[in-house]
Amino acid sequence: MLRLKFFLPAIVFIVLAGFMWRGLYLDTTELPSVLINKPLPEFELENVYDNQLTGKQSLPEGPFLLNVWGSYCLPCLVEHPTFMRLSESDVIPIVGINYKDQQDAALDWLETNGDPFNFSIMDPLGRLGIDLGVYGAPETFLIDRNGIIRYRHVSVLDEQAWEEIFVPAIEELEREGS
Amino acid sequence: MIRFALMLVLTAAVLGPVDSAFAQVDTFEFETEEQQQRFRRLSNELRCPMCQNTNLTGSTGGVAEDLRREIHRMIVDGMTDREIEQFMFERYGDFIFYRPRLRAETVLLWFGPLIFFVVGGVVISNIIRKSKAVPSETLSEEEQQQLDRLLDK
Numbered sequence: 001m002l003r004l005k006f007f008l009p010a011i012v013f014i015v016l017a018g019f020m021w022r023g024l025y026l027d028t029t030e031l032p033s034v035l036i037n038k039p040l041p042e043f044e045l046e047n048v049y050d051n052q053l054t055g056k057q058s059l060p061e062g063p064f065l066l067n068v069w070g071s072y073c074l075p076c077l078v079e080h081p082t083f084m085r086l087s088e089s090d091v092i093p094i095v096g097i098n099y100k101d102q103q104d105a106a107l108d109w110l111e112t113n114g115d116p117f118n119f120s121i122m123d124p125l126g127r128l129g130i131d132l133g134v135y136g137a138p139e140t141f142l143i144d145r146n147g148i149i150r151y152r153h154v155s156v157l158d159e160q161a162w163e164e165i166f167v168p169a170i171e172e173l174e175r176e177g178s
Numbered sequence: 179m180i181r182f183a184l185m186l187v188l189t190a191a192v193l194g195p196v197d198s199a200f201a202q203v204d205t206f207e208f209e210t211e212e213q214q215q216r217f218r219r220l221s222n223e224l225r226c227p228m229c230q231n232t233n234l235t236g237s238t239g240g241v242a243e244d245l246r247r248e249i250h251r252m253i254v255d256g257m258t259d260r261e262i263e264q265f266m267f268e269r270y271g272d273f274i275f276y277r278p279r280l281r282a283e284t285v286l287l288w289f290g291p292l293i294f295f296v297v298g299g300v301v302i303s304n305i306i307r308k309s310k311a312v313p314s315e316t317l318s319e320e321e322q323q324q325l326d327r328l329l330d331k
Contacts, residue, residue, distance in 0.1 A: 031227060034271040100240050126244040133269040135227035135241045 033133055033152040040066075040147050041131035045121040048098050048106050054121050056147070060093035063150075063173050065166075066141040067094055067117070067157075068129065070101040071109035073137040079156045083116035086162075092170065096120030099129050099137045142169055144178040206250040213253050220249050220262060223277070227270050 044055045067083065069076045083094055096117035098106045103122060110120070123129055132141065133152075142151040151169050153161060208214045218235070224245070226237035234242045234249070245266070252262045263275070272278040280288055317325060 028230065031273050032271060034268065100244075125247075126241065129241070130244055130248060130269060133227075133271075135270075136239075 030154045031133075031135070033149075035133055035149050036152065038149055040141075040143055040149055041128065043121070043123075043128045043131070045097075045123055045128060048096075048103060048110070048120040048122050054119070058119070059095060059143070059147070060118060062093075062143050062145040062147065063170055063178075064093040064095060064118075064143055066097065066143055068097045068099045068132075068134050068137045068139040069120075070099050070137045071105040072101065075156045076138045077113065079138055079140075079158055080113055080116070082157055082159055082162055084114050087116035093118045097128060097132075098122045099134065100124060100126045142166065142173075144173050146178055148178070206246070208250075208253065216259060217249060217253055220253075220259065221246055224249075224263075224266060224274050225276050227273060233276065 040056065040059075042056060044053055046052065047054050065083075065086075086092060087094055094117050096119070098120045100123065102124075106120070106122070110117075121128075126134070129135075132139075132149075138155060138157070140153045140157045141149050142153075144150050150173065151165070153165065157166070206217065208217065221234040224234045226232050226234055226239050226242040226245075228239040228241045229237045232239075232242075234246055248265075249262060252265065257265075266274045267279070272281075272284060278284045278287060
């Protein structure tokens with residue numbers, strides 16, 4: 001009993017220090033999404049090419065990726081080759097949300113770098129962005145066959161993130177048939 | 179000590195106004211003064227999800243701008259503060275609040291410090307009680323005689 005009392009402060013210290021040590025290395029820029037397992041919000045936004053109003057009914061049957069991008073966004077260029085590869089080899093449909101951008105700048109960007117998207121819709125005021133809890137490009141959502149948000153990836157989706165996070169997540173969706 | 183306190187007061191006085199000087203000025207129009215005040219309160223109380231240590235009032239971030247515009251829209255549309263906070267919570271979670279809601283997940287956050295305070299208080303009071311219980315350092319008569327004998331030698 002006495003021994004326990006003797007060691008208790010040390011134990012408390014070690015437990016606390018453990019938590020704080022972990023806290024030092026948490027990425028605080030990545031906020032947990034509250035929208036996981038919720039349906040994709042409704043929207044009606046213009047297609048970046050022809051200004052055609054586009055809503056949820058135009059989305060691929062899924063699973064598909066929903067990528068938030070902008071011509072001003074440098075990290076978007078970093079992840080761009082991954083999306084190009086995915087789109088060229090028909091791995092998964094990708095829908096773009098051109099977030100808080102200008103149409104001519106967006107078109108230039110697609111022209112220069114290539115367009116990996118099935119289609120892109122424009123969200124100039126960030127209205128859909130707010131409904132999705134987006135706080136800056138790039139962000140990528142994985143949507144399942146039922147239109148449910150299953151995963152949200154903040155910042156660059158490079159080959160490593162694709163292999164380590166998205167491949168298993170999509171396999172999981174296939175296993176459960178959604 | 180007094181000088182230190184004075185320094186603190188002066189520092190606060192100097193730093194205080196700076197905070198509002200950096201506030202983003204929007205040209206939102208409201209029908210009533212009360213709406214304006216609610217807007218100010220909400221954008222002071224909500225945290226910008228992008229520039230994480232500023233509130234919506236002080237942030238130049240794109241998303242903060244959008245959220246201020248949304249708050250304005252919702253106030254003009256007649257939504258209550260509670261409804262606006264719920265709107266934010268459904269999209270950005272607990273993070274959006276500087277004062278997170280009291281929920282099962284946030285109980286430790288709210289009462290953790292209190293728990294530490296109580297445990298610390300118990301430990302300190304135990305230590306004090308024990309130190310008082312230590313036998314007094316004055317010698318008993320017998321011991322005093324013994325000491326005298328030794329010193330006399």
